[in-house]
Amino acid sequence: MTIRRLLRFLTALTVAGAFTVSCSSSGSDETSDGNADSTETSASTTTIAAPILALTGNLDLVEGQCYAKLPPPSTVVDEPTTTTPGGRAQATEPTVPPTLAAPTSTPRPSIVALVDCGEANQGTVYATFCLGPHPEFDDDLTAEPCPGNVEIEYPGDRTIRRAAARICLQRFGERFNEDYATSTKTATEFVPTEGLWRLEDRRVVCLVSTVS
Secondary structure, eight states: OHHHHHHHHHHHHHHHHHHHHHHHHHHHHHHHHHHHHHTSSSSSOOHHHHHHHHEEEEEGGGGTOOEEEEOOOOSOOOOOOOOTTTTTTTEEEOOOOOOOOOOSOOOOOOOEEEEEETOSEEEEEEEEEEHHHHHHHHOOOEEEEETSSSSSOOOOHHHHHHHHHHHHHHHHHHOOOOOOOOOEEEEEEEOOOOHHHHOOOOOEEEEEEEEO
């Protein structure tokens, strides 16, 4: 009888030990799942490549500054998921985007991010000027000091862009002492819209970027 009782006691200990190990393993899985849930509930965000120093109007940039385009405003927010006690993934309620401000009648220049020129950027400002009436050709414009001539009427988008590109290319040769046709740099410009022109904002910003 003593031996049988001893065997039963040892058997009971073995079963209890196996049950304890099984529970510990299950608890470890729950902790792992909990960490996964924590990761899943973090909504991703979109950022630009370089840290933003400031936000500014594109026509407010000055020589030597660098800019980067802002990511487009998102109207759809990532939907993080949570896990129910039963283990099923369940989407949380989507975040409602804030109400957009009512548009104003005053024209505004496009907003860009001002970034460190040592970081990734879309362009570096190498010249700025205002557009005014050409002394020889009525259908053309010329560069003049800002704020510019207040008497000139809006000449049309094509005339503004053509004059801005021509003058920026002239300033390119003066600034970098090289021919644009054989340069590895790409030049572009920001020009005033019709609304800004009528508000006497006739500034042009010339920018350059290096082709990688």
